[in-house]
Amino acid sequence: MDLTRSAIEALAPDQSALAAASALLKPGKWPLRARSERLIWGECQGSGAHPYRVAADIEDRGSKCTCPSRKFPCKHALALMWMFVEDSAVFQAGDIPDWVQDWIGRRRKGASPPAVAGEDKSLDAAHPAPADSAPDPEAEARRKAASQKRADETRRSVHAATVDLDVWIADQLRTGLAGFLGAPGERCRRIAARLVDAKAGALASRIEEMPSRLLALPGEGRVEAAIAELGKLVLLTRAWRAGSGDSELRREVVNAETREEVLTDPAAPRVAALWEVLGERLATRRDGLVSQATWLLSLNQTTQRFALLLDFFPASAGRRGSAFIAGERFQAELAFYPARAPLRAVIVSREGAVDAPDPWPDPPADPFAEYAESLLTTPWLTETPLLLPEGRICADAAGRAWWAGQGLWAPLRDPPPPLALGASFECAAGVWDGARLCLLAARTNWGRLAFHGCS
Numbered sequence: 001m002d003l004t005r006s007a008i009e010a011l012a013p014d015q016s017a018l019a020a021a022s023a024l025l026k027p028g029k030w031p032l033r034a035r036s037e038r039l040i041w042g043e044c045q046g047s048g049a050h051p052y053r054v055a056a057d058i059e060d061r062g063s064k065c066t067c068p069s070r071k072f073p074c075k076h077a078l079a080l081m082w083m084f085v086e087d088s089a090v091f092q093a094g095d096i097p098d099w100v101q102d103w104i105g106r107r108r109k110g111a112s113p114p115a116v117a118g119e120d121k122s123l124d125a126a127h128p129a130p131a132d133s134a135p136d137p138e139a140e141a142r143r144k145a146a147s148q149k150r151a152d153e154t155r156r157s158v159h160a161a162t163v164d165l166d167v168w169i170a171d172q173l174r175t176g177l178a179g180f181l182g183a184p185g186e187r188c189r190r191i192a193a194r195l196v197d198a199k200a201g202a203l204a205s206r207i208e209e210m211p212s213r214l215l216a217l218p219g220e221g222r223v224e225a226a227i228a229e230l231g232k233l234v235l236l237t238r239a240w241r242a243g244s245g246d247s248e249l250r251r252e253v254v255n256a257e258t259r260e261e262v263l264t265d266p267a268a269p270r271v272a273a274l275w276e277v278l279g280e281r282l283a284t285r286r287d288g289l290v291s292q293a294t295w296l297l298s299l300n301q302t303t304q305r306f307a308l309l310l311d312f313f314p315a316s317a318g319r320r321g322s323a324f325i326a327g328e329r330f331q332a333e334l335a336f337y338p339a340r341a342p343l344r345a346v347i348v349s350r351e352g353a354v355d356a357p358d359p360w361p362d363p364p365a366d367p368f369a370e371y372a373e374s375l376l377t378t379p380w381l382t383e384t385p386l387l388l389p390e391g392r393i394c395a396d397a398a399g400r401a402w403w404a405g406q407g408l409w410a411p412l413r414d415p416p417p418p419l420a421l422g423a424s425f426e427c428a429a430g431v432w433d434g435a436r437l438c439l440l441a442a443r444t445n446w447g448r449l450a451f452h453g454c455s
Helices: 005-011 015-022 075-086 098-108 137-175 178-182 184-197 199-215 220-244 246-252 257-263 368-375 418-422
Strands: 032-035 039-044 050-056 064-067 270-284 289-298 307-316 329-336 343-351 382-387 392-395 401-405 409-410 427-431 437-443 447-450
Touching: 005 075, 005 307, 015 075, 015 199, 015 289, 015 307, 032 075, 032 137, 039 075, 039 098, 064 075, 137 178, 137 220, 178 184, 178 220, 178 270, 184 199, 184 382, 199 220, 199 246, 220 246, 220 307, 257 329, 257 343, 270 437, 289 427, 307 447, 368 382, 368 409, 368 427, 392 418, 401 427, 418 437
Parallel strands: none
Antiparallel strands: 032 039, 039 050, 050 064, 270 289, 270 329, 289 307, 329 343, 382 427, 392 401, 401 409, 427 437, 437 447
């Protein structure tokens, strides 16, 4: 089977692994890159004293790395294969070293066909033991001990990196936010690279996206927004150091659970309801990935109002077709990632579209007060969905659009469609980031409206 970029992207266990791999595509990080007829191998310099040894089989796409990552393939293996696809000429032909020979010898003893997309990509899962073999208690104990050791090493590495982040934040405040806002991209890239090396991939991605969030704001609001962003990072890192075993904090700092882990987690709340698709938001990130966020609203129960289905894919793959249509309704059971206020979810089961008259739930009198309340338990939140009461769209003297209703005002992130300017909103749904509102959908006297960039 030919090794292609799309094949490598399909191998990635999640979006954070792809993002971390893209940061390793620099020749300076690889003192060794070599190949034989079907094998490639190399050494990648990480944050430790010794480089990681990485090998991959370009025919069946198996891989091996000496890093302690629990992901298969890890970011080093993905980067090695990625560089080979981009420019195989930089891989010098050579004799296969002993450590690669040893790996190949062990994996071929019980070789089986490569796993297809969606299956477990680990080497152990790809070559399971025969069904009739009895479990080896000593081997199982060694495996658990090794897994615990890797987890402890990751925790120590991330802990040190979050301390470095606190120092970096203090430096930005000490030298002045005017200087930080003058070159936020370069400053954020440096600390993000440190976090990637320390396996704090989710936190690194958040910091890499911070410049685009700040620079999208009007100039007069950037300093206040920068203070809020940096303050949330401090609260997040301190919370993680105080409770690194918390699944929600690990999701924000290290990486999110896989779909399979959520589906098998007894702590993951499940909600069966009639759901309406509010809209979709697409955003191209600095790491070359596109985030595809689909927002749902439950209609016939009150235990969970919103749900977020989040997916990532490489920008090089082009735009994907959506599995949802704005405004459609369907009956489904969702499993939510465990959190203080569960929001992100995966679909457990889904039935066909439903033509039901169920209205939206009644909005709170002051949705922004609910947002402020949520910050008491999760102060590191960057945005939250809101259900808004009656209102309308208006513009100020500078031509900027605002949502206004029930004595509340909120500036809009994107220009509204012309039809929305004269409509009377019975109810609306949007995403609030503390400074601007991104409207997703509204029920008006003219019918349901979807908003540009959110449908």
